[in-house]
Amino acid sequence: MQLQEKVKALKNQVKRRQSSQQENTFDYEKWLPYLFISPALVFIAGFLFYPLGNVFYYSLQNYNANTPFYNGFAGLDNFVRILTQDPQFYASLWISFKWVVSQVSLQVFFGMSIALLLNQKFKFRTFFRAAAFTPWAISGVLTSVMWSLMYNEHMGVVNDLLLKVGFIEQRQAWVADLATVFPAVVVAELWRGIPFFAITLLSALQSIPEELYEAAKVDGAGRIKTFLYVTLPQLKNTLILTTLLRCVWEYNNVDLIFNLTGGGPAHHTTTLTMYVAELAIRENNFGYGSAITVISFAILLVFVVTYLKISRMERGAEV
Numbered sequence: 041m042q043l044q045e046k047v048k049a050l051k052n053q054v055k056r057r058q059s060s061q062q063e064n065t066f067d068y069e070k071w072l073p074y075l076f077i078s079p080a081l082v083f084i085a086g087f088l089f090y091p092l093g094n095v096f097y098y099s100l101q102n103y104n105a106n107t108p109f110y111n112g113f114a115g116l117d118n119f120v121r122i123l124t125q126d127p128q129f130y131a132s133l134w135i136s137f138k139w140v141v142s143q144v145s146l147q148v149f150f151g152m153s154i155a156l157l158l159n160q161k162f163k164f165r166t167f168f169r170a171a172a173f174t175p176w177a178i179s180g181v182l183t184s185v186m187w188s189l190m191y192n193e194h195m196g197v198v199n200d201l202l203l204k205v206g207f208i209e210q211r212q213a214w215v216a217d218l219a220t221v222f223p224a225v226v227v228a229e230l231w232r233g234i235p236f237f238a239i240t241l242l243s244a245l246q247s248i249p250e251e252l253y254e255a256a257k258v259d260g261a262g263r264i265k266t267f268l269y270v271t272l273p274q275l276k277n278t279l280i281l282t283t284l285l286r287c288v289w290e291y292n293n294v295d296l297i298f299n300l301t302g303g304g305p306a307h308h309t310t311t312l313t314m315y316v317a318e319l320a321i322r323e324n325n326f327g328y329g330s331a332i333t334v335i336s337f338a339i340l341l342v343f344v345v346t347y348l349k350i351s352r353m354e355r356g357a358e359v
Contacts, residue, residue: 099334103327118331132315151237159245176235180295187228244278
């Protein structure tokens with residue numbers, strides 16, 4: 041009996057050791073993926089969350105490099121001043137709204153048109169598809185330099201072409217005239233932004249089953265009805281998500297406007313992002329600029345939440 045008890049005790053010890061080893065192995069396997077992604081997490085925390093936290097911190101401070109003797113904790117004074125005493129904030133917010141609406145709506149329209157054309161079968165289709173994507177591959181700084189030369193009052197190709205066709209009678213300073221500066225910048229950004237929708241919608245068009253078009257043709261649907269009842273519903277998810285993403289990108293757009301007009305003339309192209317850049321770079325008022333950035337963050341958060349909700353709805357519909 042004693043021998044049997046000793047054998048049972050030894051078996052229990054072996055089982056306990058095996059179970060403890062299994063638990064240790066399980067824990068190791070559980071935390072191993074986090075160990076692999078830890079360098080990326082450290083990188084993100086250092087280069088994303090730390091600057092973001094600094095913005096929120098400085099938004100509560102009087103932090104102006106030109107008047108350091110007034111620096112210190114300000115609480116919500118910056119936000120009160122923005123919302124009650126800063127007409128330029130509301131003017132810039134209105135220009136940002138016009139900028140986003142005009143850009144995204146026109147980019148969707150022309151991008152859809154180009155995508156429908158490039159989806160047809162014709163010679164050199166691959167070449168034209170590559171050419172349509174070229175403006176999207178060019179940086180904003182290079183695009184602004186190119187368009188500033190094209191808009192040049194004395195040697196710009198835009199004035200030269202419009203004079204030859206009789207559209208204008210004298211040369212125009214397109215980015216220096218209050219009446220033309222905003223449309224001029226819109227056209228320059230359209231040239232760069234349309235390819236994004238054209239290529240994205242083209243890929244979505246190619247994923248539509250051909251059987252749907254054949255069924256519509258059998259039912260006697262014309263091109264307009266086929267587009268409205270077959271093509272457009274199939275592009276709905278792509279259109280919604282790309283439009284929301286483009287709204288965020290255009291709201292944050294600063295490189296082309298900054299290099300093409302600098303926000304002028306007379307703040308006619310000063311978007312909210314440009315206003316922050318002006319406060320921080322030209323006036324060194326980092327506290328006030330950070331407060332406006334926090335407000336912009338809250339505005340963009342609405343787009344982000346909308347994007348996430350739509351993504352969840354799509355995943356739920358697929359399941």
